[in-house]
Amino acid sequence: MLDFGQNRWSAPNYQGRSQQRRLLLLMVTAGMVLAAVLYAADPKSWDWVSQLSRKRAGDRQAAVDTRLQPRRADEPIVVARGPQAAAVPKAGKFFTDVDAKSLAAVRDDTPLRRQELPAMFQLLSVARRADPRALAQASLGTPAFVQLLRQPESFRGQLVTLRGRVHGVIKLPAGDIPGGVRELFQLWLQPENDGSNPIVIQCLDLPKAFPRGEHLDEQIEATGFYFKRLAYVASDHSMRLAPLILAESVDWIPKPPGAAAPQPIDWKQLAWGVTLALVAAAVLLAFALPRRRGPADTLPRHAASGKPAAGLAQLDELRSLEVSPESREALERIAELEQDDKRGEP
Numbered sequence: 001m002l003d004f005g006q007n008r009w010s011a012p013n014y015q016g017r018s019q020q021r022r023l024l025l026l027m028v029t030a031g032m033v034l035a036a037v038l039y040a041a042d043p044k045s046w047d048w049v050s051q052l053s054r055k056r057a058g059d060r061q062a063a064v065d066t067r068l069q070p071r072r073a074d075e076p077i078v079v080a081r082g083p084q085a086a087a088v089p090k091a092g093k094f095f096t097d098v099d100a101k102s103l104a105a106v107r108d109d110t111p112l113r114r115q116e117l118p119a120m121f122q123l124l125s126v127a128r129r130a131d132p133r134a135l136a137q138a139s140l141g142t143p144a145f146v147q148l149l150r151q152p153e154s155f156r157g158q159l160v161t162l163r164g165r166v167h168g169v170i171k172l173p174a175g176d177i178p179g180g181v182r183e184l185f186q187l188w189l190q191p192e193n194d195g196s197n198p199i200v201i202q203c204l205d206l207p208k209a210f211p212r213g214e215h216l217d218e219q220i221e222a223t224g225f226y227f228k229r230l231a232y233v234a235s236d237h238s239m240r241l242a243p244l245i246l247a248e249s250v251d252w253i254p255k256p257p258g259a260a261a262p263q264p265i266d267w268k269q270l271a272w273g274v275t276l277a278l279v280a281a282a283v284l285l286a287f288a289l290p291r292r293r294g295p296a297d298t299l300p301r302h303a304a305s306g307k308p309a310a311g312l313a314q315l316d317e318l319r320s321l322e323v324s325p326e327s328r329e330a331l332e333r334i335a336e337l338e339q340d341d342k343r344g345e346p
Contacts, residue, residue, distance in 0.1 A: 027281055031274040064146050066197050068109060068231050068239035094157050095138050097126045098225075108152045108229040109241060116228070120246060123157070123225040124204055127248040135159055135223050145194035148226065148243035155226040162199060162245060164191040166218045169211070172202075187250070189220070200230055201245045207252040222250040 094100055102119035112120070127135065139159040148155060168188040187201040201222055211218065224247030234240040 023281075024278075027278050031277065035274070064149060064194070064197055066149065066240045066242065068241055095126065095130070095135070095159055095225075097129070098123065098157055100157060103157050106156060106228050110231050112230065112244075120202075120227060123227065123246045124202075124248070127224060127246060128204055130248075132223070132248075136161070139223050142193065145191055145197055145199070145243070148199070149197075149229060149241060152226070152229040152243075156228065158226050159223060160226055160245065161221065161223045162189060162191060162201070163221045164189045164199070164219075166190075166220050166250075167198075167216055168214045169206070169216060171212065187220075189222075198242050199245060200232070200242050201247055201250065203247040203249050205249045207249065210250075210252055219253040219255075220250045221253065222247045224248075 099119070099122050102122050105115050106119055107113065107116070139161045140155075142161050142163060143155065148160070166187050166189055170186040170188075172184040172186055173182075183204075185203050185206055187203065189199045189201055191197075191199055201224065203222070203224070222245070224245040227244045227246050229241050230244040231239055231241055
């Protein structure tokens with residue numbers, strides 16, 4: 001039996017509220033997945049994992065309070081213990097040509113003072129004239145950050161070796177340095193044995209093509225003279241303390257070609273991108289999808305407009321055909337023969 005009625009299956013109505021809610025939820029979910037993928041692809045996003053492991057490493061990794069605070073004369077000095085701790089230097093034993101008398105003018109827990117410049121320039125001159133291999137051999141090793149911070153009197157004028165990542169380079173004027181040196185570089189180092197507190201390195205020269213400015217991430221190693229516990233103004237406007245090291249230069253360990261440092265995620269740009277994608281998708285759906293059908297479109301064609309449906313229209317066309325007399329007689333003859341055949345059947 002032929003059914004000339006309307007097909008009961010119909011495409012989803014994307015203009016309906018339920019379908020629009022589903023599409024919006026799908027696009028928001030896709031945006032969240034994209035944001036999660038970008039976050040997970042950035043190695044810096046997982047630094048907190050290494051920080052958790054560092055906090056469990058023992059007292060040498062314990063947080064050190066670097067705020068400038070008055071210290072009593074009878075306050076005990078805490079010496080760090082651990083594999084990174086260096087031996088306390090012997091009193092009165094300095095590298096060749098170091099003027100121990102000039103170090104008497106150095107005062108800790110202050111910014112760099114004018115009275116301390118002769119002692120600083122004298123140590124820089126020694127570092128510049130000396131053989132780098134001799135300086136490395138005379139180094140006490142790699143002290144823990146807490147040692148350099150809490151034992152400035154013991155390490156002053158001694159050679160130490162530092163390793164870590166430089167996050168900022170500032171060029172300072174230094175016209176009074178003997179030997180015609182007209183510039184001085186200040187490096188802010190994140191030591192590898194303490195990721196939360198900086199060490200300040202002032203050097204006369206930098207390797208060729210070493211980047212300048214802020215927001216750096218360059219691996220270095222340096223051997224220099226411990227000078228003092230320097231007071232500086234932190235980003236939160238509080239006074240902090242950091243060890244100050246004087247060196248002729250640093251050894252740069254550049255990244256291999258093609259290993260550019262990953263850029264942090266710009267969440268504002270990501271939010272704008274996701275928003276624009278959602279708006280573009282909504283506009284595309286509004287213009288590309290078929291318009292919503294009205295009540296008249298849901299009825300059969302012959303009921304909605306008064307016109308016959310597809311099957312009825314064909315029957316009406318057959319009825320309206322004009323038949324010639326010859327064709328009519330032939331049809332009547334065929335009908336009579338069919339009737340005779342039926343009568344003759346047993």
